[in-house]
Amino acid sequence: MSLINEDEALIAAALNGSAYAWEKLVKRYEGKIYNQGLRLTGNASDAMDLMQEVFLGVYRNLHRFRGDAKFSSWIFRIAHNKAVDMKRRKRLMSAQPRSSDQDAGDDFDNIASEASYEPEVRLDEVQQNSQIVTMLKMLPMEQRLIVELKTFQSLTFEEIADMQDISVNTAKTRFYTALKKLKSASEEDHVLS
Amino acid sequence: MSCPKTQFLLQEYFSDDLAPLAREELGKHLANCEYCNAELESLLLTQSTLRHWQDQRVPHWDRGLNLFRREHRAPAAGAGLWVGWQWLPTAASFAMLAVLLFNLTIVSGEHGFSISFGPAADLQAQLTTFQQLQREEMQSLVTRVEDRQDNSNVQLLQAVLEQTQQSTAENLDRIYAYFEQKRIQDLQDMRVGYQQLVDSDYETIRSLNQLAQFVSYQSEIR
Numbered sequence: 001m002s003l004i005n006e007d008e009a010l011i012a013a014a015l016n017g018s019a020y021a022w023e024k025l026v027k028r029y030e031g032k033i034y035n036q037g038l039r040l041t042g043n044a045s046d047a048m049d050l051m052q053e054v055f056l057g058v059y060r061n062l063h064r065f066r067g068d069a070k071f072s073s074w075i076f077r078i079a080h081n082k083a084v085d086m087k088r089r090k091r092l093m094s095a096q097p098r099s100s101d102q103d104a105g106d107d108f109d110n111i112a113s114e115a116s117y118e119p120e121v122r123l124d125e126v127q128q129n130s131q132i133v134t135m136l137k138m139l140p141m142e143q144r145l146i147v148e149l150k151t152f153q154s155l156t157f158e159e160i161a162d163m164q165d166i167s168v169n170t171a172k173t174r175f176y177t178a179l180k181k182l183k184s185a186s187e188e189d190h191v192l193s
Numbered sequence: 194m195s196c197p198k199t200q201f202l203l204q205e206y207f208s209d210d211l212a213p214l215a216r217e218e219l220g221k222h223l224a225n226c227e228y229c230n231a232e233l234e235s236l237l238l239t240q241s242t243l244r245h246w247q248d249q250r251v252p253h254w255d256r257g258l259n260l261f262r263r264e265h266r267a268p269a270a271g272a273g274l275w276v277g278w279q280w281l282p283t284a285a286s287f288a289m290l291a292v293l294l295f296n297l298t299i300v301s302g303e304h305g306f307s308i309s310f311g312p313a314a315d316l317q318a319q320l321t322t323f324q325q326l327q328r329e330e331m332q333s334l335v336t337r338v339e340d341r342q343d344n345s346n347v348q349l350l351q352a353v354l355e356q357t358q359q360s361t362a363e364n365l366d367r368i369y370a371y372f373e374q375k376r377i378q379d380l381q382d383m384r385v386g387y388q389q390l391v392d393s394d395y396e397t398i399r400s401l402n403q404l405a406q407f408v409s410y411q412s413e414i415r
Contacts, residue, residue: 017265019258026256034251048252055257128245135243151243156209172204176236179207183239 007071015063026055029072033079039148040083040141042133050086054079076153077163080145087141138185143178150175196228203233 007028013021033054037047057078065074136144142164149155149163161171202219205211211219223230291297295310300319 014261019261019265022261023256023258030251030256031248035246035248038249039246044252048254051251052254052257056260059257059261126247129247129249132243132246147243150207151240152246157207158210172208175207176200176204179236179239182243183235186239186242187235 008067011062011065011071022059029075030055033075036076036079036148036152037083038129039133039136039152040144041086042137046086046090050079050082053082053086057082073159076149080149080163083145084141135182135185139178139181143174143181146171146174147178147182196226198222198226199229199232202229203236206233 007025010021010025010028014025030051034047034051037050037054038044041047041050054075058075061078065071136147139147145164146160149160150157155163157168157171157175160166160175161168164171166174202222205215206219223233298309300307300309
């Protein structure tokens with residue numbers, strides 16, 4: 001059975017009340033959603049909140065999933081919308097570059113302490129993730145979302161434009177601008193270090 | 194030194210639907226424009242840095258199972274099918290309590306069961322009838338046991354008698370054979386006795402003859 005068909009089978013079983021199918025469905029996607037949350041929010045606590053909101057949204061709308069698109073696309077669209085909602089509510093991260101290293105330090109600690117519970121996670125991997133989070137935090141949310149969708153979810157600009165209700169050219173421009181900012185931040189970081 | 198085409202061209206570079214001809218033109222420009230090429234290299238390096246993200250394990254959470262089970266009224270893990278029957282012991286307890294409190298009486302008669310609440314008015318009569326029935330039943334049982342015992346005794350006596358008769362006949366045969374054997378033996382003894390007597394008589398006669406001959410001889414001598 002292919003992954004897509006397996007998703008559909010699990011959805012059908014979950015709609016019939018199978019808790020086992022629901023748990024299996026969540027397990028298949030929770031890792032991707034959680035890590036997406038880490039990159040978008042920059043800390044484990046908000047990533048956890050975001051993930052729970054996403055799966056609550058999936059649960060409430062599961063009966064509306066028609067199978068026209070892949071379940072993975074559908075769930076990542078929900079995740080995207082929830083991240084935008086969360087940003088509006090909590091103003092997750094500042095659109096301006098950080099002026100205080102203290103805030104960044106808190107977020108690093110958050111992720112690092114979360115990862116330190118896992119003995120197999122090596123220190124350099126944690127540091128790598130912290131560096132990526134630091135870079136992403138320098139972007140405004142709309143650019144961060146496009147980087148997430150293009151680089152980590154491998155969506156096309158057409159799909160991103162459709163998801164964000166913007167033109168394809170706007171999506172391309174935002175992505176390019178975001179990459180340039182990240183490049184500058186990375187170069188500054190190397191110069192300072 | 195910069196290039197006025199950099200932004201437009203590099204935006205298109207990351208596009209997914211760039212026509213082959215346009216991509217070829219882009220390649221030519223990048224090969225000739227040092228600035229655009231350097232800019233592209235740095236952007237690709239930045240994107241590569243992002244892709245070094247290492248997925249982190251999800252902290253433990255209930256995966257929405259509590260909500261799911263609550264809304265689907267699914268049984269908790271391990272409860273099995275018995276959850277639907279949990280009311281049964283409680284209902285049985287209440288039923289027993291009602292039987293005790295309302296003094297419920299269930300009587301089985303010829304016309305089926307009858308259920309009554311409170312102390313029964315004809316309980317004594319029912320008890321008398323019940324005792325009478327029990328007595329009759331007991332009498333009937335005793336009679337049947339006696340009949341069965343009589344039959345057994347008769348059969349036993351008959352068996353003993355048959356055995357005794359058989360033994361008596363065998364004993365008479367044995368006595369008769371004994372007497373016959375003794376009679377034959379006596380006849381034989383008698384025959385031997387006669388023979389001995391005859392032999393003795395014969396010896397006596399011969400002795401008498403010898404004596405007579407001796408006497409006559411003596412007479413002659415004289």
